[in-house]
Amino acid sequence: MTGPVEAAVDRKNILDWLGSLDLEAPISSNQPSVNVPFQRWFRFKEAYSPKLVLDVVDQLDELPSHVFDPFGGCGTSAITSQFLGIPSTVVEVNPFLADLTESKLCSYHVEKLKKYLSKIQYETLADIEPSLKVDSFPKTFCEPGRSGKWLYNKSSFKRILQYREAIERICDEKYRRFFTIILGSILVPISNIFISGKGRKYRQNWNSRQKSAIDVEQAFNEKAQQAISDVQKHSTKLEQYEILRGSCLDHAKNIDGFELSIFSPPYPNSFDYTDVYNVELWMLGYFKSNDSCKELRAKTLRSHVQVNRSYEVNFDIPKALDKVITGLKNIRNELWNKDIPEMVLAYFDDLFQLLTTMRGKISENGNIVIVVGDSAYKSIRIPVTTLLCELAQQAGFVVHENKVLRKLRTSPQQGGQASLDESMIWLKPELYD
């Protein structure tokens, strides 16, 4: 590092924080940071590495005054900015992920965290019947489940609810959020499933390898101790952040302005974040009915077809994009969902609207860095990077850089080969005299 990062106020703290970063793994993935303090609280597979943010900042002339991330995820841009001493604004539509981000950014009294942990453990071990009932969750969550399959047996399910209720009794919102995230971080590891690609799969021999209430306790305790130690060793003093919960298409219009934006939107590959984080959303009480699930899906970027909604668009469609959409329409009958062509078009409309709004908010010397991957449906490749560069120019930006970071695998149906580009697009506002 030779630029602004070198000059950052608390450089030693940054180096300590990133001591366990894997420098060999691709920076557009979460692999380098699976053991990094804060990032290890919850394994968010779709994150990029803090190093990507540091590398970008280090190429600037000076530290930016404000960072904006419209697709916050687990908060990588914001937490890295915080270590650099830069205030940030993050938008995240998924309430669990928004809380995950906020739990990493706010400051705590370590003694209070320890006191609350003991209180939670004490209350949970009293083994009081939870007031939440099994039938307020999807049927598959608790034994006997549906079609002979379930996520948790009765004793571990009951223990999770006891933890949730003990956490809900904490009056101080930020401590309650901290322990909610800790509970969220163990939910999949102690379940009978794992997340594979876009969906859930049952573990091998899950039926004979059931977790018990004691496993729940151990996992919670370990995760809580780890997170408390991260807070104790690595916290920064800066607490200037803003988390906006909801869609960035709405919130971006109301932000004051920004100098740097680093973000990675969902890719138009039908990955449904609501489905992938469904276990956390239900078990932690963010979802109380199927309607809340539908409502969240309807607010997400139009990058998937899992909810019935309008795919209306309102932009000048570039020729290259039109050609891709015609190609998809020609093979509509072979696609696993008939709405895919319209969804892909709507995806670019959403990103165009966002970029247009951001053009009105960025400072003259500002920068936007986008990490995005190409997609493919059957024989039709969607060159997302190239199309987005064209739309960015249409929205009033110049493309400063466009470089491939790594090759992504196509879906198993397409052969699963590493052939899709994941790229970094660097934009600057086009300036007029």
Ligand SMILES: C[S@@+](CC[C@H](N)C(=O)[O-])C[C@H]1O[C@@H](n2cnc3c(N)ncnc32)[C@H](O)[C@@H]1O
């Ligand atoms: C690729 S992830 C971002 C990962 C992030 N860069 C990180 O390192 O953690 C995309 C995120 O966008 C969120 N998202 C989807 N639609 C959104 C919308 N309309 N507004 C805000 N966030 C949205 C998803 O919930 C997901 O967390």
